[in-house]
Amino acid sequence: MDAEQKRLAEELFFSGPKKTSFAKLLYFGFFDDRRVIPYPTPPEAEKEQLPAFLSRLESFISAEVDPDAIDRNATIPDRVICGLGDMGLLGMTIPREYGGLSMSQYAYCRSMELLARSCASSALFVNAHQSIGLKALVLYGTEEQKRKWLPDLATGRKIGAFSLTEPNAGSDVANIQTRAVFDPDRRTYRITGRKQWTTNGSIAHVLTVMAKTEVDTPEGKQQKVTAFIVTPDMPGFRVLAPALEKVGMRGTKTANLGFENLEVPAENVLGPLGGGLRLCLTVLDYGRTTFGATCTGAAKFAVEQAIRHARSREQFKRPIASFGLVKQKIANMAALAYAMDATTYMTAGMIDEDAEDFMLEAAILKVFTSDALWTILYDTMQIYGGRSFFTDQPFERMMRDARLNMIGEGSNEVMRAFIGAVGMRDVGVGVQDAMTALRRPIRNARLLYQFLVANSRRLRRPRIRVRSPLLHAEANELGRRVKNFGMAIPRLLVKYQEDIVEKQLLLDRIATSAIALYTTTAVISRLDSQIAAAADVETVGDDLAAGKLYCRQAFATIDSCLGSLFRNLDGQVEAVADRLTRGVSGEFRGHNT
Numbered sequence: 001m002d003a004e005q006k007r008l009a010e011e012l013f014f015s016g017p018k019k020t021s022f023a024k025l026l027y028f029g030f031f032d033d034r035r036v037i038p039y040p041t042p043p044e045a046e047k048e049q050l051p052a053f054l055s056r057l058e059s060f061i062s063a064e065v066d067p068d069a070i071d072r073n074a075t076i077p078d079r080v081i082c083g084l085g086d087m088g089l090l091g092m093t094i095p096r097e098y099g100g101l102s103m104s105q106y107a108y109c110r111s112m113e114l115l116a117r118s119c120a121s122s123a124l125f126v127n128a129h130q131s132i133g134l135k136a137l138v139l140y141g142t143e144e145q146k147r148k149w150l151p152d153l154a155t156g157r158k159i160g161a162f163s164l165t166e167p168n169a170g171s172d173v174a175n176i177q178t179r180a181v182f183d184p185d186r187r188t189y190r191i192t193g194r195k196q197w198t199t200n201g202s203i204a205h206v207l208t209v210m211a212k213t214e215v216d217t218p219e220g221k222q223q224k225v226t227a228f229i230v231t232p233d234m235p236g237f238r239v240l241a242p243a244l245e246k247v248g249m250r251g252t253k254t255a256n257l258g259f260e261n262l263e264v265p266a267e268n269v270l271g272p273l274g275g276g277l278r279l280c281l282t283v284l285d286y287g288r289t290t291f292g293a294t295c296t297g298a299a300k301f302a303v304e305q306a307i308r309h310a311r312s313r314e315q316f317k318r319p320i321a322s323f324g325l326v327k328q329k330i331a332n333m334a335a336l337a338y339a340m341d342a343t344t345y346m347t348a349g350m351i352d353e354d355a356e357d358f359m360l361e362a363a364i365l366k367v368f369t370s371d372a373l374w375t376i377l378y379d380t381m382q383i384y385g386g387r388s389f390f391t392d393q394p395f396e397r398m399m400r401d402a403r404l405n406m407i408g409e410g411s412n413e414v415m416r417a418f419i420g421a422v423g424m425r426d427v428g429v430g431v432q433d434a435m436t437a438l439r440r441p442i443r444n445a446r447l448l449y450q451f452l453v454a455n456s457r458r459l460r461r462p463r464i465r466v467r468s469p470l471l472h473a474e475a476n477e478l479g480r481r482v483k484n485f486g487m488a489i490p491r492l493l494v495k496y497q498e499d500i501v502e503k504q505l506l507l508d509r510i511a512t513s514a515i516a517l518y519t520t521t522a523v524i525s526r527l528d529s530q531i532a533a534a535a536d537v538e539t540v541g542d543d544l545a546a547g548k549l550y551c552r553q554a555f556a557t558i559d560s561c562l563g564s565l566f567r568n569l570d571g572q573v574e575a576v577a578d579r580l581t582r583g584v585s586g587e588f589r590g591h592n593t
């Protein structure tokens with residue numbers, strides 16, 4: 001990371017909300033149980049409205065959404081888009097005063113789960129439209145902009161898109177080359193550049209487009225990313241490729257766009273001038289939360305099918321469900337699916353409770369659910385054997401669709417490095433201050449004392465207060481892992497200091513541990529609430545068994561990650577890759593030499 005990238009990261013991730021999020025506190029070895037126990041409940045106001053909405057949506061999906069035809073024809077029919085718009089799905093989270101349903105993130109996630117269970121393309125279309133396409137308008141739009149654009153977007157009369165990625169700016173979004181130059185006489189911006197792979201790009205009527213523009217800053221004039229509302233009728237808007245052929249999510253239109261002196265009125269600047277990257281990150285938090293819901297929907301469907309098949313398919317004169325290696329898959333899948341569900345709605349609940357900062361939680365959710373869905377689909381196909389290979393079963397389509405989840409809206413590698421580094425940063429500031437203070441311990445006694453007090457917290461195992469005695473063991477074990485995690489972070493920081501951001505294999509272990517801590521928190525909290533609400537605990541027996549298994553597996557993962565922070569093969573692993581990619585040997589020759 002160079003100095004400019006560090007400055008940008010500080011500005012983007014740490015200059016905003018001040019209340020440290022639940023997941024960020026874990027890096028200090030602190031477990032703020034008031035934020036996660038009891039498990040969030042759906043908003044009271046939606047208790048009657050939501051079941052009716054979901055039931056209408058379910059009927060519509062079963063009558064109108066044909067995922068195979070959508071995949072085969074690489075298009076989502078207009079009647080599906082209109083139908084989703086008519087029932088309000090396309091504007092569910094838009095406030096009522098702008099034509100939407102003002103429904104919660106919980107309700108939106110439940111709906112997206114239902115849609116993705118049947119058709120991933122349709123769910124991605126809605127994600128691109130609502131979770132990211134129009135989200136900046138809802139969050140950052142002026143009153144005038146909201147009144148002008150949102151009512152049509154809420155009903156689906158207009159479709160939204162979010163256009164950030166460029167040929168040379170994929171993960172490195174700060175490197176976008178599209179430029180917006182202000183023309184003071186016409187009070188317009190002239191945007192020139194190319195955008196790549198914009199979902200809904202060729203069918204959208206309203207696009208949130210990112211471009212760099214000159215901004216006055218305390219350090220002088222700088223090129224900074226700004227968001228603009230763009231419509232395809234603006235002079236200079238070109239669709240270079242309306243619908244690229246692709247592996248999965250084939251129903252969505254993934255477009256390449258070109259702007260040649262695209263004239264955008266100054267009133268179409270969305271959010272603060274130069275505040276586009278922060279806006280993108282906030283918007284993507286919503287997209288990533290939606291990924292949680294859509295991956296969960298597909299995963300639950302796959303697990304149901306796998307269990308059914310394992311029970312009915314007989315080989316060696318017995319159901320294949322009776323073989324240990326099939327049982328292992330089914331148990332792992334059920335455990336993962338339960339954790340996906342619990343983590344999705346924990347995160348949605350945080351958003352509904354107006355959490356100031358949930359970027360780490362959203363990133364964890366996205367990485368965890370996308371990886372878990374991939375594992376579940378792999379095992380489902382294995383349980384189905386040869387049958388899964390034929391297109392009369394949905395699994396090959398689902399697998400093609402699911403491949404995008406690990407890449408889109410932040411690749412999982414970049415997200416893992418982010419989860420590791422962003423979580424550690426605040427702890428790092430304290431460690432750095434303490435190390436500087438140690439050079440003059442007498443003068444800095446107060447600062448050192450504060451550091452020691454803060455760190456003594458790490459030596460205590462946090463108490464995690466669950467109501468059910470059935471979960472005391474898991475809660476204790478989780479507390480122990482939170483403490484171990486909180487102790488490992490300063491050790492790493494003292495050893496590597498700022499270089500830690502380049503130690504991606506270590507960041508990955510930290511991220512994997514953080515993912516396991518957050519997801520087990522969700523599982524334990526959800527189980528605790530389910531047990532409390534159940535008249536007979538037997539009624540939640542399946543969930544309890546799956547959830548407890550998930551916790552045990554996740555604890556083992558944490559132990560393995562933390563246990564290999566200081567003794568591992570990372571150096572050797574990177575050296576092999578360096579030989580091949582930095583030209584020590586020059587090429588990969590395989591074994592035929």
Ligand SMILES: Cc1cc2nc3c(=O)[nH]c(=O)nc-3n(C[C@H](O)[C@H](O)[C@H](O)COP(=O)(O)OP(=O)(O)OC[C@H]3O[C@@H](n4cnc5c(N)ncnc54)[C@H](O)[C@@H]3O)c2cc1C
Nearest residue numbers: 162163164165170171197198199407408409410411413414
């Ligand atoms: C079907 C589809 C729909 C899309 N829809 C949209 C959309 O609507 N709007 C939009 O703006 N974009 C969209 N995208 C773009 C998507 O967000 C990018 O593909 C994604 O951000 C990754 O960028 P990239 O593909 O250029 O990969 P690259 O950035 O080139 O990364 C390639 C590989 O290198 C790894 N890598 C890169 N940097 C690092 C790092 N620092 N550390 C470790 N590993 C790293 C990545 O993890 C990945 O494995 C879409 C993409 C697809 C495929």
